[in-house]
Amino acid sequence: MSITYLEAIRAAQARALADDPRVFIYGQDVGAFGGAFKATKNLAQQFPGRVVDAPISEDAIVGLAVGAAIEGMRPIIEMQFADFSTAGFNQIVNQAATLFWRTNVPCPIVVRLPSGGTSGSGPFHSQNMEAIYAHYPGLLVLTPATVEDAYSMLLEAVALDDPVIFCEHKLLYYHLKAERLPTEALPVGKARLARAGRDLTIVAYSAMVHEALAVAEELRTEGWEIEVVDLRSVKPLDTDTVMASVARTGRLLCVGESWPWGGVTAEVIARVASEGFGLLDTAPQRLNAKDTPVPFHPNLWAAHRPTARSIAAAARSLLRS
């Protein structure tokens, strides 16, 4: 038996619904239809009245979730595409993210964002939103890269007392597989050492972890041992694990699929440079998507985001410096 990243997300939601009567799912097309990506397939039938179609109103979808959380529920809301969460941005960053600080009342909601580019999806169905949400106090931002994490982190997200932005990568939905669902997991807030090495640390998250692992394998044949750190959650950011890795390797490349200005890779580099400058043997580098909207055509799309090829080139250059 094998299970995909998408099936893990569906299984986590099914389990959350089964285990906790406070959980419900609300979003566009999530009901009988089972969601645009089928992440809620059959859940409306299995849990009548608790998997509910919403009008195309992202603002009101998030607002309703906040109200339900105040009333003690644990809503999971699906943004059909991460890109559309901008239409609910105000409720996420000003309503959900400020509630606990202002009132001492927690706001346990999970906002699922089908994120990232797939070939042919274009500027409005391909975005990665983790940087902009991580910027706001009061939100937790999770970016699972594996089937196991997609499952365990979604369950943990539902259990957490804070608003969680759950960035699930669409490119991993169908292709990434595991033998079984995990029975134990690292907690949210801990990064994972995805591959041990000694010559260079590549810090990545979400789909870029797999590109980084491919690069590590490729460079092994050239005699390099690359360490890959999977951040798992970008907020909180496990600086300790990153710093420990850089302490071993002395070299840092940080890779993200998001745009270059600010963001997670900039944050990681800033922390390592300011808190661990002496650990570095050479200037840290980062690699991001190009600073343009995400292009539609496969030729342009493939060159827009970091790939194993561009990451390998950046890694070689760092290893030689």
Next chain:
Amino acid sequence: MVQAATNAATTDAEASFRELCRRAYRLMLLARIAEDKVASLYRAGQIHGGVFVGRGQEALSVACGLALQKGDVFAPLIRDAAGRLAFGEPLIDGIRTYLGSRLGPMRGRDGNVHRGYPREGYLPMISHLGAMISVVNGVLFARRLKGVAGTVGLASVGDGATSTGAFHEALNQAAVERLPLVLVVANNQYAYSTPNSRQYACRDLADKAAGYGVECQRLDGTDLRACLRLLTETVSRARNGAGPQMIVASLLRLCGHGEHDDASYVDPKLKGAPLGRDCLKAAEEQLLLQHAATTSELEGWRAEALEKVERTVARVQHEPAPDPFTEEWRAIASAALVETPGTRPVVKHAGINLSLA
């Protein structure tokens, strides 16, 4: 015999309505006096940030608060001091929030009209207009999922909020889910300085409700008796399953947007129009005309309210301000997930033990 019973019932209903009017008037008066006091503190430089008062909206606001019962949900807006008191907010909460007392509901983290107790169904507004409506929907939706029946949620907005996407989305959402929402629009003719003519082009704001399949009633927001009657009736309709309800009340904001604003842009013709009358004075005249209160009672109530406000302000002025050194500075409930950057001792190549996870 039947006639006598009917007469007795009518007399009872009249007496209880008269009592409601008296209660409402006293709350309006307390709100007006408290806000006048806060405005004078603002002018004396004793308030941080803005002051936003409900002068001219007290009749509508108090009717909202009084129409709700314990267990209902209320999302007031900036001009709802009277409604907040009527819903059960202690006077001291507003004063504490304005003066930034650490003992207030917002502990100095948020101020002025941004206050409430979410778990008690009293929702603290954010500044983005229309944003509270869907939150009220969420509380009502959750109650339905939990099998709690018979409660109502009331959200208060102004004419300006009817132009926001949040208003549209939330009213439509309430209609689709058929939630017991009462949406009260105080059309006070200006959104900050923007007149109705630049805010919307429909014939009447009430027409907007029809577009969502929502029932809407129009109301003279300067008439306390009309406000009390319609709010009571509308809240009860929502409670009995008639679906979301909207009310559009016409009135005039008898002040600036905030105390920083002299409102020089308000059309003098509106001030002289029926909707420009002061609802508090009108309520006073109604009480006297209906023999529901005497002049000396009114004077007594005023003196009592003044004394209460002065006493409360004096008390709060001696309360501690928030302390940045003892403040927790934590925006998330999950204490274990708080990051403390810049506090990490790092030793190079110190054999830090990391296992493959």
